[in-house]
Amino acid sequence: MTNATIRAAAEAMSVWSSTSRAERSTILRSLASELAASSDDLVPVTDAETGLGTGRLVGELARTVHQLRMFADVVDEGAYLEVTIDHADPAAPVPIAGDVRRWLVPLGPVAVYSASNFPLAFSVLGGDTASALAAGCTVVVKAHQGHPRTSELVHEIAARVFREAGMPEGVLGLVHGRDAGRTLICHPEISAAGFTGSVSGGRALADLAHDRPHPIPFFGELGSQNTLVISPGAAETRGADIAEGLATSVLLGSGQFCTKPGLVLLPNSASGQRILEHLADSIRTASVSRLLTTAIQDGFISGSRELEASAGINLIARGDSAAVDGLAPALWECAPEHLDGVALEECFGPTAVVVRYGDEDELLGLVRKVRPALTASFHTETSEQSLSKALLETLTPKAGRVVANQYPTGVAVTWSMHHGGPSPSTTDSQHTSVGATAIRRFLRPVAFQNVDPALLPDELQDTTELAVPRRVDGVLIS
Amino acid sequence: MTNATIRAAAEAMSVWSSTSRAERSTILRSLASELAASSDDLVPVTDAETGLGTGRLVGELARTVHQLRMFADVVDEGAYLEVTIDHADPAAPVPIAGDVRRWLVPLGPVAVYSASNFPLAFSVLGGDTASALAAGCTVVVKAHQGHPRTSELVHEIAARVFREAGMPEGVLGLVHGRDAGRTLICHPEISAAGFTGSVSGGRALADLAHDRPHPIPFFGELGSQNTLVISPGAAETRGADIAEGLATSVLLGSGQFCTKPGLVLLPNSASGQRILEHLADSIRTASVSRLLTTAIQDGFISGSRELEASAGINLIARGDSAAVDGLAPALWECAPEHLDGVALEECFGPTAVVVRYGDEDELLGLVRKVRPALTASFHTETSEQSLSKALLETLTPKAGRVVANQYPTGVAVTWSMHHGGPSPSTTDSQHTSVGATAIRRFLRPVAFQNVDPALLPDELQDTTELAVPRRVDGVLIS
Incomplete structure (x- = not known):
C-alpha cells in the first residue's frame, strides 16, 4: 500500500514537475479555496480528534x-527559481566557454511527516506540502496518528482538486502508521523529507535518511526550549503587561507550540517578584484542554517529574484542576547555579521554568548556557540600549528568530519569516519550514552550458514574456 | 595542535564575522593580489609536489x-545576504505582529578539506576557503598530503595578509594529517565542512559529521562518472572534431578531473567507428605525467584491473609508455548489454569507457542507466531537435550541469555556475562548490522580529546608505 502510493508519486513527477x-x-489557489470552503465540515472533525477548540482551529485553517496562497504568489513571481544567466566570455579570467x-x-517526490500540534497547518495540506507542491515536487504525507480523520478529509478535498485539474492522483498521497513512515524515508523514490515533531522521532528519521545508499535531505523541526529574557527596566516599567502576555504565550494551545517560551529569565527584584507571582496566579487558574495525544501527555508527565526531582528546581505553582490526572499546568523556578540538564530541555505542554538573575553579568552568563532554539526573546527598555545590544549579540547565535518586546508564539507566514534554529531545534538550520523560502528545501540547482535556448524553458531565455527576477551577466534584474 | 588551531578559529569568529x-x-582582494604576486615562488614548489606542470599551475593560480576576487564582488554587492523585510501588519490573514x-x-568556523587535484584552486586559499571567508566564517584547512609545502607557502601568504589587516591569525588555520582531519569534523567548535575528494573518504567524513551530538552540514564533492553522448548526426558531421576535443578533455591533467567525461556513448556506425579509432590513437600516443599521489595511482591501477576483468568490457587501446608501470592511458569498450557495475563508476585518471548504441531508443535506455554525476554532456546537430530534447530531459535529472556541444572539463567560475550533482557525486545536491552561490553553504538565516532597528546592522535598516539588493514587503529591490 505504502509502496504503491510512493510509486504513484514517482510516476506523477513527470506531469507535476512539468506544469x-x-x-x-x-x-495551489484552488486547494486554498476548497479548503477554506470546507471549514464547517472539517473543523468539528478536527476538534473532536484534537480537542484544540473551534476558535483556534478556524484560525489555523x-x-x-x-x-x-503565499506559495502560489511565490510561484507566480518566480524569483525562487534563482534564474542566473552568464553569457559566453572566452576572454574572462577563467574562460566561460x-x-x-x-x-x-x-528534487523529486517528497515525504511529509505531519505534526500533532498543527492538524491543519502542518499536516496534509500544511506548509511542508504546500512548499513541496509549489516547488514542483509530488508529495506523500505520513498522517499523524492524532488526527487520521482530518487527514483523510483534507486529502479527499485535495484529491478532488487535482482530479478536476486533470492531474494524476499520485501528486499527493497519504499513508498511515509508523511502518509507513519508515518505509517512506528509506524508499529509493523519495528524494527529500519534511518533518515536524519530537527530537527523538526526528533524529531517528534523520539517521535513516542519512544511512540510505543515496542519502536524501531531511528537514526536521524538532521543537525547542525557547528563552525569554525580561530586563530589570522592563520588569519595573511594564511587569504586569509582560506577565500577562507571557502567561498567554506559555498557555496558548495548552503550551503545545514549539515556540512556547519555556525558559524565562527574570530579575531578582521586587518587580521580578511581582511578575513571578502574576505568572504563578495565571498558571494556578489556567483552564487548559487535554493534551493532543497520550504520547504528549506521557511526555509532559515524565518531564514534570524530572523537573520535580532535579536539584535546585522548585515548584512555584500548579493548577488545581486538570483535564487529565497529572496534567495540571505548572510553573517551576530553577536556581541560577542549577541551570543545566532538564531545565534547558523543552517540556512540551503548559509549563515554564523561571530563573531569577542578580545582575546583567549573571544574566548574560545564563543566556550563554541556554540551548540553541527556534526562537529567543528579550524584553528591554529603550533606556537599556547596551543591555539590549549584549542580549541581541548573545541570543542571535542561539536562535533562528530573535523577538524583542513581543512573544515567540504566533509565527507570521511571510517572505521574511525564518522558522528553524541551530541543532537540536532543527536538523538543518540553513532552511526554514515557515515562510516563502521554505520552498528552497525541495529544489536543487542545475546549470545548462551552451545548450540551445530553444530547448530550454521560457524562464531561461534571454528575452522572455514570462520574465522572472533574475541575474544576467552578474546584474540583478527584478 | 589541531585543537589549538580550532580554538583559535573559534575565538577569531567574533572579530571576523563582525567585519x-x-x-x-x-x-579577499589583498589575498588575491598577494597570491598572484607569489606565482614565481609558488608554482615551482607546487609543480615539484604534484607534477602538474607550469602551464597548468599558472592557469590554476x-x-x-x-x-x-569573485567572492569579494559577491560580498560587495550583498545580495547573498538575502535581506528580506516585512513590516508589521496585524490585519494580515496571519498577523505580522x-x-x-x-x-x-x-555559521561559525568551517573545516575545509583540500583536494589532491587542485593544489591551489581547491586547497588552502581555494574556492571553499574563499566562500567561507566571504561568508564571515573563519576556516581551518586540512592540508592535502599531496602538496604540504604548497599548503604551507599559501598559508604563510594568507597569514601575512590577515596580520597586516589587523586580523587574528585564527581566521585561517592549517592542519596536516588524517588524524587532524577526523579531529576537525568531530570538534564541537566546527560548524560546517567543505570537502573535495573520493566517494569513500567523503562518505566517511559525512558519517562523522552526521553522527555528532549536534550534526553539522557537510558539503562533499566526491567525483563522478560523467557521461558524454555523441549523436548520429554529430558523429557524421563533425566526428573528427569531437574525437579531438573529447580526447583532450579525457586526457587533460592526466584525466585527474572530477568532470572528466569517463563514459562516452557513440553511434554504432561508420562515423562512430572513426571516432573510436581517433580516440584510440589519441590514447595510444598520449603523453601523460605521473598521477598526483600513490593512492590515486593505486586507484587507477585497480580500477583498470576491474574493467579488464569485467564481462563485456574490452581494451581498445593502451598507451605504450607510461611514467609509472601500469599507469598507461587506456580506452575501453563496454557492450551495451553490460553497462552496469564498474563501467558506471569513475576511474580517476587518463581513461574512458565507450559504449556503442544501435538506435535512439537504445541510446536513451543506456542514458537512463548512468549514475547521477556532476555533469552530463551531449553533442547533437540542430537537425536532431527531438533527440536533443529527449537527451536533455533524460540527462538533467542525472546531473548538476548539462553541457551541449562542448566538454565538461574547464568549469567556469561565475554567478551561474553549479558544480554539484545528485548522490553519489556530491553529498548535498542543493549546493555548489564552484560559483558565486557557493557562499550559501556557510550561512544560515536569522529573522529579527520587532527588534529596534537601531540595534541591527545597516543592511537591515529601512533606509540605508549601504543598500543591498533586498525584498521589502514582498517586493524585490535590486
Whole structure:
C-alpha cells in the first residue's frame, strides 16, 4: 500500500514537475479555496480528534489557506527559481566557454511527516506540502496518528482538486502508521523529507535518511526550549503587561507550540517578584484542554517529574484542576547555579521554568548556557540600549528568530519569516519550514552550458514574456 | 595542535564575522593580489609536489585569484545576504505582529578539506576557503598530503595578509594529517565542512559529521562518472572534431578531473567507428605525467584491473609508455548489454569507457542507466531537435550541469555556475562548490522580529546608505 502510493508519486513527477508556474499556482489557489470552503465540515472533525477548540482551529485553517496562497504568489513571481544567466566570455579570467543558464529544479517526490500540534497547518495540506507542491515536487504525507480523520478529509478535498485539474492522483498521497513512515524515508523514490515533531522521532528519521545508499535531505523541526529574557527596566516599567502576555504565550494551545517560551529569565527584584507571582496566579487558574495525544501527555508527565526531582528546581505553582490526572499546568523556578540538564530541555505542554538573575553579568552568563532554539526573546527598555545590544549579540547565535518586546508564539507566514534554529531545534538550520523560502528545501540547482535556448524553458531565455527576477551577466534584474 | 588551531578559529569568529562587508572584500582582494604576486615562488614548489606542470599551475593560480576576487564582488554587492523585510501588519490573514527583518549570518568556523587535484584552486586559499571567508566564517584547512609545502607557502601568504589587516591569525588555520582531519569534523567548535575528494573518504567524513551530538552540514564533492553522448548526426558531421576535443578533455591533467567525461556513448556506425579509432590513437600516443599521489595511482591501477576483468568490457587501446608501470592511458569498450557495475563508476585518471548504441531508443535506455554525476554532456546537430530534447530531459535529472556541444572539463567560475550533482557525486545536491552561490553553504538565516532597528546592522535598516539588493514587503529591490 505504502509502496504503491510512493510509486504513484514517482510516476506523477513527470506531469507535476512539468506544469507551468501558472498552472501550479492556479491549483495551489484552488486547494486554498476548497479548503477554506470546507471549514464547517472539517473543523468539528478536527476538534473532536484534537480537542484544540473551534476558535483556534478556524484560525489555523485560515493560516493553512494563507500558506497555500503565499506559495502560489511565490510561484507566480518566480524569483525562487534563482534564474542566473552568464553569457559566453572566452576572454574572462577563467574562460566561460558557452552561455551558462542556471535555475532550480524540483528534487523529486517528497515525504511529509505531519505534526500533532498543527492538524491543519502542518499536516496534509500544511506548509511542508504546500512548499513541496509549489516547488514542483509530488508529495506523500505520513498522517499523524492524532488526527487520521482530518487527514483523510483534507486529502479527499485535495484529491478532488487535482482530479478536476486533470492531474494524476499520485501528486499527493497519504499513508498511515509508523511502518509507513519508515518505509517512506528509506524508499529509493523519495528524494527529500519534511518533518515536524519530537527530537527523538526526528533524529531517528534523520539517521535513516542519512544511512540510505543515496542519502536524501531531511528537514526536521524538532521543537525547542525557547528563552525569554525580561530586563530589570522592563520588569519595573511594564511587569504586569509582560506577565500577562507571557502567561498567554506559555498557555496558548495548552503550551503545545514549539515556540512556547519555556525558559524565562527574570530579575531578582521586587518587580521580578511581582511578575513571578502574576505568572504563578495565571498558571494556578489556567483552564487548559487535554493534551493532543497520550504520547504528549506521557511526555509532559515524565518531564514534570524530572523537573520535580532535579536539584535546585522548585515548584512555584500548579493548577488545581486538570483535564487529565497529572496534567495540571505548572510553573517551576530553577536556581541560577542549577541551570543545566532538564531545565534547558523543552517540556512540551503548559509549563515554564523561571530563573531569577542578580545582575546583567549573571544574566548574560545564563543566556550563554541556554540551548540553541527556534526562537529567543528579550524584553528591554529603550533606556537599556547596551543591555539590549549584549542580549541581541548573545541570543542571535542561539536562535533562528530573535523577538524583542513581543512573544515567540504566533509565527507570521511571510517572505521574511525564518522558522528553524541551530541543532537540536532543527536538523538543518540553513532552511526554514515557515515562510516563502521554505520552498528552497525541495529544489536543487542545475546549470545548462551552451545548450540551445530553444530547448530550454521560457524562464531561461534571454528575452522572455514570462520574465522572472533574475541575474544576467552578474546584474540583478527584478 | 589541531585543537589549538580550532580554538583559535573559534575565538577569531567574533572579530571576523563582525567585519564590515567592505573590510572583508578588501582583505579577499589583498589575498588575491598577494597570491598572484607569489606565482614565481609558488608554482615551482607546487609543480615539484604534484607534477602538474607550469602551464597548468599558472592557469590554476589565475583561477584561484579570480575566485577570491569573485567572492569579494559577491560580498560587495550583498545580495547573498538575502535581506528580506516585512513590516508589521496585524490585519494580515496571519498577523505580522512586528517588523520581521531576515538576513543570513555566518555559521561559525568551517573545516575545509583540500583536494589532491587542485593544489591551489581547491586547497588552502581555494574556492571553499574563499566562500567561507566571504561568508564571515573563519576556516581551518586540512592540508592535502599531496602538496604540504604548497599548503604551507599559501598559508604563510594568507597569514601575512590577515596580520597586516589587523586580523587574528585564527581566521585561517592549517592542519596536516588524517588524524587532524577526523579531529576537525568531530570538534564541537566546527560548524560546517567543505570537502573535495573520493566517494569513500567523503562518505566517511559525512558519517562523522552526521553522527555528532549536534550534526553539522557537510558539503562533499566526491567525483563522478560523467557521461558524454555523441549523436548520429554529430558523429557524421563533425566526428573528427569531437574525437579531438573529447580526447583532450579525457586526457587533460592526466584525466585527474572530477568532470572528466569517463563514459562516452557513440553511434554504432561508420562515423562512430572513426571516432573510436581517433580516440584510440589519441590514447595510444598520449603523453601523460605521473598521477598526483600513490593512492590515486593505486586507484587507477585497480580500477583498470576491474574493467579488464569485467564481462563485456574490452581494451581498445593502451598507451605504450607510461611514467609509472601500469599507469598507461587506456580506452575501453563496454557492450551495451553490460553497462552496469564498474563501467558506471569513475576511474580517476587518463581513461574512458565507450559504449556503442544501435538506435535512439537504445541510446536513451543506456542514458537512463548512468549514475547521477556532476555533469552530463551531449553533442547533437540542430537537425536532431527531438533527440536533443529527449537527451536533455533524460540527462538533467542525472546531473548538476548539462553541457551541449562542448566538454565538461574547464568549469567556469561565475554567478551561474553549479558544480554539484545528485548522490553519489556530491553529498548535498542543493549546493555548489564552484560559483558565486557557493557562499550559501556557510550561512544560515536569522529573522529579527520587532527588534529596534537601531540595534541591527545597516543592511537591515529601512533606509540605508549601504543598500543591498533586498525584498521589502514582498517586493524585490535590486
